[in-house]
Amino acid sequence: VDPQAALKQLATKVYSKGPSGEAPAPASSVTLTAAELAKVKAMNATAAIVLHYGGNDWSNAQVDGLKAQFAKLGIKVIAVTDANFKPEKQVSDIETVLARKPSIIVSIPTDPVATAAAYRKAAKAGVKLVFMDNVPSGLKAGTDYVSVVSADNYGNGVASAHLLAQQLGSKGNIGVIFHAADFFVTKQRYDAFKATIAKYPNIKIVAEQGIGGPDFAGDAEKVASAMLTRNPNLNAIWAVWDVPAEGVMSAARTAGRKDLIIATMDLGKNVALEMAKQGGMVRGLGAQRPYDAGVTEANLAAYGLLGKKAPPYVALNALPVTRTTLATAWKQVYNQTLPADIQSVLK
Amino acid sequence: MTAQTTDHSSLPPPGPLAVELRGINKAFSGVRVLEGVDFSLRAGEVHALMGGNGAGKSTLMKILQGVYQPDAGEVIVGGQAVTLGSPSVAEAHGVAMIFQEFSLIPTLTAAQNIFLNREPRGALGTIDDREAVRRARAIFSDMGVQIDPTRTVAELSTGEWQLTEIAKALSKDARVLIMDEPTAALSATEVSTLFRLVSGLKARGIAIVYITHRMDEVFEVGDRVTVMRDGRAVLSGETRSLRIEDVIEHIVGRRMEGALEYVRRDVNRAGAPLLDVQNLQAEGLSSVTLQVHPGEVVGLAGLMGSGRTELAEALFGVRRVTGGQITLDDQPVVNRSPEAAIRHGFALVPEDRRVQGLVLDHTVYENLLLPQLGRFQGGGVMRDGPGREYARELIGQLRIKTDGPDKQTRLLSGGNQQKIVLAKWLGNDPRVLILDEPTAGVDIGSKAEIIGLIRTLADAGKGVLLISSEFQELLAVSDRVLLMQGGRITGELLREQIAQEEDLHHALQGGAVHDHTA
Amino acid sequence: MTTLPNAAAPRRSILANWRSYVVYVGFALVFLFFSIFLRDAGFLSSNNLLNIVRQTATISVMAVAMTFVIASGEIDLSIGSVAGLSSVVAALAIPHVGPVGGAVAGLLAGAAIGVINGSLVTGLGIPSFLVTLGMLGIANGVAQWITATAPVPILNDAFNNFFGSGDLGPVPSLFLWTLIALGVGHFLLRRTSFGRSVLAVGGNATAARYSGINVARTKLMVLVASGTVAGLAGMLYAGRLNSGRFQWGQGDELSVIAAVILGGTPLFGGAGTVFGAVLGALMIGLINNGLILMGLEYSQQLIIRGVIIILAVALARRK
Amino acid sequence: MTTLPNAAAPRRSILANWRSYVVYVGFALVFLFFSIFLRDAGFLSSNNLLNIVRQTATISVMAVAMTFVIASGEIDLSIGSVAGLSSVVAALAIPHVGPVGGAVAGLLAGAAIGVINGSLVTGLGIPSFLVTLGMLGIANGVAQWITATAPVPILNDAFNNFFGSGDLGPVPSLFLWTLIALGVGHFLLRRTSFGRSVLAVGGNATAARYSGINVARTKLMVLVASGTVAGLAGMLYAGRLNSGRFQWGQGDELSVIAAVILGGTPLFGGAGTVFGAVLGALMIGLINNGLILMGLEYSQQLIIRGVIIILAVALARRK
Numbered sequence A: 001v002d003p004q005a006a007l008k009q010l011a012t013k014v015y016s017k018g019p020s021g022e023a024p025a026p027a028s029s030v031t032l033t034a035a036e037l038a039k040v041k042a043m044n045a046t047a048a049i050v051l052h053y054g055g056n057d058w059s060n061a062q063v064d065g066l067k068a069q070f071a072k073l074g075i076k077v078i079a080v081t082d083a084n085f086k087p088e089k090q091v092s093d094i095e096t097v098l099a100r101k102p103s104i105i106v107s108i109p110t111d112p113v114a115t116a117a118a119y120r121k122a123a124k125a126g127v128k129l130v131f132m133d134n135v136p137s138g139l140k141a142g143t144d145y146v147s148v149v150s151a152d153n154y155g156n157g158v159a160s161a162h163l164l165a166q167q168l169g170s171k172g173n174i175g176v177i178f179h180a181a182d183f184f185v186t187k188q189r190y191d192a193f194k195a196t197i198a199k200y201p202n203i204k205i206v207a208e209q210g211i212g213g214p215d216f217a218g219d220a221e222k223v224a225s226a227m228l229t230r231n232p233n234l235n236a237i238w239a240v241w242d243v244p245a246e247g248v249m250s251a252a253r254t255a256g257r258k259d260l261i262i263a264t265m266d267l268g269k270n271v272a273l274e275m276a277k278q279g280g281m282v283r284g285l286g287a288q289r290p291y292d293a294g295v296t297e298a299n300l301a302a303y304g305l306l307g308k309k310a311p312p313y314v315a316l317n318a319l320p321v322t323r324t325t326l327a328t329a330w331k332q333v334y335n336q337t338l339p340a341d342i343q344s345v346l347k
Numbered sequence B: 001m002t003a004q005t006t007d008h009s010s011l012p013p014p015g016p017l018a019v020e021l022r023g024i025n026k027a028f029s030g031v032r033v034l035e036g037v038d039f040s041l042r043a044g045e046v047h048a049l050m051g052g053n054g055a056g057k058s059t060l061m062k063i064l065q066g067v068y069q070p071d072a073g074e075v076i077v078g079g080q081a082v083t084l085g086s087p088s089v090a091e092a093h094g095v096a097m098i099f100q101e102f103s104l105i106p107t108l109t110a111a112q113n114i115f116l117n118r119e120p121r122g123a124l125g126t127i128d129d130r131e132a133v134r135r136a137r138a139i140f141s142d143m144g145v146q147i148d149p150t151r152t153v154a155e156l157s158t159g160e161w162q163l164t165e166i167a168k169a170l171s172k173d174a175r176v177l178i179m180d181e182p183t184a185a186l187s188a189t190e191v192s193t194l195f196r197l198v199s200g201l202k203a204r205g206i207a208i209v210y211i212t213h214r215m216d217e218v219f220e221v222g223d224r225v226t227v228m229r230d231g232r233a234v235l236s237g238e239t240r241s242l243r244i245e246d247v248i249e250h251i252v253g254r255r256m257e258g259a260l261e262y263v264r265r266d267v268n269r270a271g272a273p274l275l276d277v278q279n280l281q282a283e284g285l286s287s288v289t290l291q292v293h294p295g296e297v298v299g300l301a302g303l304m305g306s307g308r309t310e311l312a313e314a315l316f317g318v319r320r321v322t323g324g325q326i327t328l329d330d331q332p333v334v335n336r337s338p339e340a341a342i343r344h345g346f347a348l349v350p351e352d353r354r355v356q357g358l359v360l361d362h363t364v365y366e367n368l369l370l371p372q373l374g375r376f377q378g379g380g381v382m383r384d385g386p387g388r389e390y391a392r393e394l395i396g397q398l399r400i401k402t403d404g405p406d407k408q409t410r411l412l413s414g415g416n417q418q419k420i421v422l423a424k425w426l427g428n429d430p431r432v433l434i435l436d437e438p439t440a441g442v443d444i445g446s447k448a449e450i451i452g453l454i455r456t457l458a459d460a461g462k463g464v465l466l467i468s469s470e471f472q473e474l475l476a477v478s479d480r481v482l483l484m485q486g487g488r489i490t491g492e493l494l495r496e497q498i499a500q501e502e503d504l505h506h507a508l509q510g511g512a513v514h515d516h517t518a
Numbered sequence C, D: 001m002t003t004l005p006n007a008a009a010p011r012r013s014i015l016a017n018w019r020s021y022v023v024y025v026g027f028a029l030v031f032l033f034f035s036i037f038l039r040d041a042g043f044l045s046s047n048n049l050l051n052i053v054r055q056t057a058t059i060s061v062m063a064v065a066m067t068f069v070i071a072s073g074e075i076d077l078s079i080g081s082v083a084g085l086s087s088v089v090a091a092l093a094i095p096h097v098g099p100v101g102g103a104v105a106g107l108l109a110g111a112a113i114g115v116i117n118g119s120l121v122t123g124l125g126i127p128s129f130l131v132t133l134g135m136l137g138i139a140n141g142v143a144q145w146i147t148a149t150a151p152v153p154i155l156n157d158a159f160n161n162f163f164g165s166g167d168l169g170p171v172p173s174l175f176l177w178t179l180i181a182l183g184v185g186h187f188l189l190r191r192t193s194f195g196r197s198v199l200a201v202g203g204n205a206t207a208a209r210y211s212g213i214n215v216a217r218t219k220l221m222v223l224v225a226s227g228t229v230a231g232l233a234g235m236l237y238a239g240r241l242n243s244g245r246f247q248w249g250q251g252d253e254l255s256v257i258a259a260v261i262l263g264g265t266p267l268f269g270g271a272g273t274v275f276g277a278v279l280g281a282l283m284i285g286l287i288n289n290g291l292i293l294m295g296l297e298y299s300q301q302l303i304i305r306g307v308i309i310i311l312a313v314a315l316a317r318r319k
Ligand SMILES: Nc1ncnc2c1ncn2[C@@H]1O[C@H](COP(=O)(O)OP(=O)(O)OP(=O)(O)O)[C@@H](O)[C@H]1O
Pocket: B028, B029, B033, B051, B052, B053, B054, B055, B056, B057, B058, B059, B060, B100, B401, B402, B411, B412, B413, B414, B415, B416, B441, B443, D009
């Protein structure tokens, strides 16, 4: 396989399929006319954002995009909740938020089964639901919820695999650190990575271990340290998202293995900084586009209010990031220019 | 075994043996505590068990109560050899005990404690606390004491919990009742009620073991006496055939003459007082005024709840003072905390050694040094060498019976624990010593030494305020006695004005004092 | 776990008072605050108030059992994990043995862990903190292992409604479970000799033994009860979330202990109030609910929740 | 927190023995076990052993301070959050005031929280469990708020090396920090009047007060120390991970308390061993490291870790 070509393909191709196997619609297809915009504005609608977890760059960017677009639509955001990865807390959050009778809930379900009843209750109450990434089981697009906007997590896993292969020259020994929980997003990435890397016959996974959190950086550090101890000839480590990757960075530093190649997903600030360094360990990552996703979700919510027919599944394609594309990627992910400290390192 | 044989011919026929202990041996981590002790108890008798601190009295009785198992020997209850594997087994055999150490549940009420594990039941088999309160109230009123059975034990004063322990044992309908120093925290009134109750129990054929260090009590209620020393029974006989001096000699191991008699000392009361308290106000106190002169021992006499402890606490900065003035050596002092009081030259031996006096889980050494950590440090660093040396000195001086300074304080006998509370303050060189029941549970030999010690301290110009419910002791050392009642000073007697203990009783009952010296 | 003499007379009585009303006053203050500030945000709607009860039901139920554990002078850190494991056991069992069998299996799993905890604590004398901390990991690991960390859906509506999702007329079943736990717990602690023994053992184990109470058996029973009730909490989670998963209940131990302490049970044993514990749980739920309704950011919610907890206790103390 | 009289003489002495050697025996057993089973997996390589020390350094350091807190009869649940907050404060400050100023700012943040905790506990008499639980949320919320939950990179190599990433010759700086904490803590607890006061206050606060010890000040100092040391742990996290982040240290409170208890300090105060606490932390690190090296699945690691903790304590008790 030629990683170069494969990565190029990613720019147009979306791997993930919708919850009922729907083909993905591009985000660019979701637009509102001026008349529709005015109509939505006149509704004085309200929205609640019910997150699975709020403490990372991805959530922040997503919320930024949502808030910015909701502001344009004249929709007031009345609550942002954070379930801290706990489904039961999320169920409570939904129930609580419903007391304020929002017109819209934008949410990412922590657990598709456990939260389904709560979302169904919201749908019954007439709330327009727009999901991120994942849909509660049993809910139907068009009737129960408006649409789901997903990053191409599978595609990101593919991207990270090709990027890693590219950096390794298609051969070497690697370690894999995955999320030891049946969590939709992280599982997709992991499956994609494994499937893709298997196409490189000279890349061998010599160590593989899951981490459970909540201290993902610390857990990853311990695992990475152990991997480096057991396999002194390890060339690269793949980490399932940026926070564990930071732990890998720390482990590599203490082991004196600054030549270790790290590939991961999500463009967090710390990994971006490492990537910006000349010879930094983080050589490639697959990024999502949370800001754009947020904007798209807000627009889809407006579809819901208007009763306009929405595509059931919208996906934003994966964004492979390397040192050379860092600045532009940052803009795409966060809708902001690259922070000064990273810029200064990049030079 | 040096048990004396006494002439039984003049005695009424002895009742059946309720309990017999034969050849009991017990050691704790290799240290022999009991050696071949024989002890017998008849139905309907009060058997006084005596001996120095650490002689093994409590340990022997705990074997009878099933708390400890003997290493050797036999326990015979009601004619049957029994194995008392736990307190509940002993209870099933009709044995109940008033423990010397705190054995109530502090978070439960007095009534709940009294009926613990034997709660009165309601209709549905649920426990009926109201009934328990009713019965507890009846028991208390039987005992002639006023304790609210709905108060939690943690809120009770030392004397009150002692009475609660007694009430608990009384409510059990035991055939054998062990009382381990039941009067250590009681004053005269409660003691006489207790004796009344004991007579009643005796008449009902209940066998009673009565442990005490107060000589007068033995001869008042005891039918028989057994004296222990160093883990052996060294004397046993009918009370009426024994002389007090003999008993003391067997306890202490030497003859002691006049140890508890007053030695007249000259106190100059003309000069400025060392401690001058004017109109002191605090919760439980109303306008207390008193003086202590240098070299003077002032006794505080009062009944339970009269406010003596409150006064001590107010002076020492434990209890918030709401008015009045304390002057020490013409300098006004304000003691907002014990820390300040100590800085100003006060020392307090508190009433309750378990709660206020000791960190029971710490070693003897650690407890002895606690009030003077500052003295044994240089630049913040503890100098354990001199500290240990000092602790050994104190252990020797007060004859504290312990395997060494590193023994856990909890494992010492009650009287020896009390000595530590006293010893803590000796190194501090205080100006004013406040002693609240300093000899509670201390054996007669040590008591004499402590009294001697108090005199020595006073001779060195210190002022001593002595609270004691034992009038014999109070009169042995006080140069002046203040009477307290209801939180105020109600009278003052020079030592010369008091001829005998009855005068003090009388005075406290509100009567005038007969001036024998006139 | 030995406690030590310390009956500082004046502090004692403050503590006694403190215990008796802080949670009531605190609860009232917090409730009043939100009632005024969130008048228009639906805070006082009966549905929202029932939500609070629903959301705190698992914590409330476990807090009732934890009151006994803490009152007896021990601690149980494993409850959250046990709830998760029990939910998984029930979910796996239901397709084979039906809803009743599944519930029994889940409860038995909890009880079995309680027996292990209790035996290790009383038999070997290992501090309950360590035993139950170890068990926290074991139960959690087993739950993850037997499900490969995947959720196990429960399709049986009877089970789901009975335990967590249903209503009895206008009353959510979770409300009833809370009431049952409260009633049974309160009765046991106040009106039975078992409850009395628990308090005695926690207040002074030696004295309790001298009074003929079997200290070891009492502690064992308390820990078994705690495990079983954690199993029940697992059923409630499973019913509410229509599935069993290792995550249910994770981290609850701290919330549960907090509810108990907030309710006025001292951390060192010898006293306890089941009523206070449930009110403590409700108060935490109340605060969470109110802060979300206020539309605060999560970070601000965290800060203000912390401040309110401290403030409520401090203010109540002042009165 | 008032403790109550409880004259459990026999259990005490068991505990005393227990305390003195369980962690040593347990540590030795675990070490031996892994040394044999992981001979070929690099377990005994000096680098791996140093890794264990590195990975447990923050826990070890906080465990030293927590030993004092627990010995004095209190608890501090806020340490993990405080570490996170301090790391963030330092990271934000460094670009403006340099590495020294940044470190000072981080430590001061920890100390300030300690002062607040201590004042609320001693001044208002609120149980430390509730105060520090409230503070856990507050510190965490503030850390999230001032960073908008984003990580704050630290580009200053001097800071990073000094605190967490560097080595002094062959010795990692984290090892040195552990040694310093151990040495200072052990000395303070065993050889100074402050340490004696802490133990006395935890053993019997009333008796300590009657002996002239300022109980409130002692507890205040202990909680301030705990906050400051949590701040130091925050610096170590920051240096090691080259950034400040609100998540650093989250959930550490339970590991730290576990290390202290495992080390032999009783949960209810009056006694304590700094040496044991550090060994307890190392033992937890050892187990984590060994299980990862064994290549077990995460769920299996959880189970076996729990079993080992219980087993190590139980076996050591038997000896
Ligand atoms: N559990 C124990 N472990 C070790 N030593 C003990 C234990 N219990 C008692 N001892 C020791 O046994 C000896 C006898 O103690 P005991 O309490 O029986 O004395 P006592 O005669 O009741 O004294 P006192 O008059 O002071 O109450 C003491 O030296 C005491 O230190």
